[in-house]
Amino acid sequence: MLEVYLDPCTVNSRKVLAGLDLLGTQYHFNYVDYFAGAHKSEDYKKLNPHCTVPCATDDHCTITESNAILQYAADLGADDRHYPKNLKKRADVNRWLLWEGSVWFQSCYVYLVEYVVKPLLKTDPDESIIEEQAPRWNQLASILDAQLAKTKWLTGDEVTIADLAVASPMHLHAAQRLPLDKYPNLKRWLVDGIEKLPCWQKTQGAVDKALLPDRATTNGSHEANSQVHATFKYTKNVEKLTELYFYECDAAKDIHEPGDDPHQVAVTDGWHRVKSFSTDTHGFSVHDFKTRYDKWQNDESVRGSFYPEVVEFLRKSTGAKRVLVFDHTIRSKTNEAKKLTQETNTSQRAPVMLVHCDYTSESGPVRVRQLLKDEAEDLLSRRVAFFNVWKPINRVVEERPLAMCDVTSAPQDDFFKLHLRYRDRNGENYVMRYSAQHKWWYFPKMTPDQAIVLKTYESETDGRARFVGHTAFEDPTSLPDAPMRESIEIRTIAFF
Structure with missing residues (x-):
């Protein structure tokens, strides 16, 4: 397997990480702390006497140039879309790789040093250096703009490793104050092309954290149109029932299971308008909820000590007269090996990667009757609502966040029943059919x-x-x- 040594925040390291992801290359990541000088250590010098990052090794082969690493990685795979084996097409990609390394990187790097690195080091940029470099940068940008007036990507209709290489020196173009508005084709390619690639988006967090700390320490981007694209598991609405069995039996062998209709969707960062969301309009809302409680692995303690906090929180945030907390689940990747249908220890599960809702129009009242037998009919004669309280625990959420489908974009017809089969009872959830009209929201980097x-x-x-x-x-x-x-997910019923 390819071993890569890098610091994800540097221009050329980001290029390699994005490129390896684009190519689908398997690799092992070795962190080299650039700002701590780890690339100058004696151990690293033995690997790469140039003291530069990135570096890669494959058995006894060592590669010390970022573009060479991408070329090598591309040749490891059979798919040549991103680095064509056709000699003429490959020559076109190679010329842009060489152009980036010989002239473009150096010109863009001046802007990076003056407007990003120096402020990070509490030093003022030297405008005379920028003025001296500007004619050269504009000349090179004009070359790119002219090329991109003719093609979607640098060498044609398919993105290649040349696109990632040439984009990398501009990876903080706003902070670098690069005058992209003068070059509409270049700007279109970078903003609407490169920055929408999943492989590029995956590498943004490390760059922000190291070089733009003011941005990285906030929840999300706070920009109105900040989005990511991800695959969501919808379910096909077929003639037979959609079912899940929570125990082994013959009846479970030939069923229609949920999540069989994956779709790529846009998910919008909602922090820029976080206070506008409401459970009555959008189906969800976001709140401050501070707690000193931290014994999350002790179920009895959670019930006895944390449940009362949730009751008080929901009474204040929803106006409910009474709140019943009846269940909770701790979600973590540690529990990923557990099946969704595992019968035991249901309070510890992995995040659910399925578009769903926990109750249906029928199963909600049934649950009230199960939990509050003597009071149920009286309570159900008035307004009742089920709320899940989803809350990060222990640390900021940096992977597998929760996304919500705005109810204003999802009519009731988009929901249909998922039948849950237990040994002693049956239940119902809703799953959803796909619609291009669905509007998805998430709140990245939520805190505890x-x-x-x-x-x-x-x-x-x-x-x-x-x-x-x-x-x-x-x-x-x-x-x-x-x-x-x-995270912890608390299930509740609110009575009004």
Whole structure:
């Protein structure tokens, strides 16, 4: 396997990480702390006497140039879309790789040093250096703009490793103050092309954290149109019932299971308008929810000590007269090996990668009757709503965040029943059919002091949101070594 040694925040390291992802190359990541000078250590010098990052090894072969690493990685695979084996097409890619390394990188790097690195080091940029470099940069940008007036990507209709190489020196173009507005084709290619690639988005977090700390320490981007693209597991609405069995039996062998209709969707960062979301309109809302409680692995303690905090939180945030907390689940990647249908220890599970809602119009009232037998009919004569409180625990969420489907974009017809089969009872959830009209929201980098409230059942049929579809998803901007998500999901019933 290819071993790569790099610091994800550097221009050429980011190029290699994005390129390896684009190519689908298997590799092992070795972190070299550039700002701590690890690339100048004696151990690293033995590997790469040039003291540069990135570097790669494959058995006894050592490669010390970023573009050479991408060329080598491309040749490891059979798919040549991103580095064609056709000699003429490959020559076109190679000329841009050489152009980037010989002239383009140096020109863009001046802007990076003056406007990004120096402020990071509490030093003022030297405008005279920028003025001296500007004619050269504009000359080179004009060459790119003219090329991109003729083609979607640098060498044609398919993105190649040359595109990533040439884009990398501009990877912080706004902070670098590069005058892209003068070059519309270049700007289109970079903003609407490169920056929409999942392989590029995955590498953004490390760059922000190291070079733009003010941006990295906030929740999300706070920009109105900040989006990621990810694959969500919808379900086909077929003639036979959609079912899940939570125990082994013959009846479970020939069923239609959920999640058989994956689609690529846009997910919008909602932090820029976080206060505008409401459970009655959109099906979810976001709140501050601070707690000193931290014994998350002790179920009895969670019930005895944390449940009362949730009751008080929901009474204040929803106006409910009474709140019953009846269940909770700790979600973490540690539990990934567990089957969704595992019968035991159901309070510890992996994030659910399925578009669903926890209750249906029938199963909500059934659950009230199960939990509150003597009071049920009286309570159900008035408004009842089920709310899930989803809250990060222990650390900021950096992978597999939660996404919600805006109820204003999802009519009731988009939901249909998933039948849950247990040994002693049957239950129902909703799953969702795909629609291009669905509007998805998420709130990246949520902290343990925040919570999302999701409405999973509403008894009123007066036009307010009744059921919100939601799912965990693989965030393409998560770093390869991002700490696993840990969250708690509290299920409640609110009586009004």
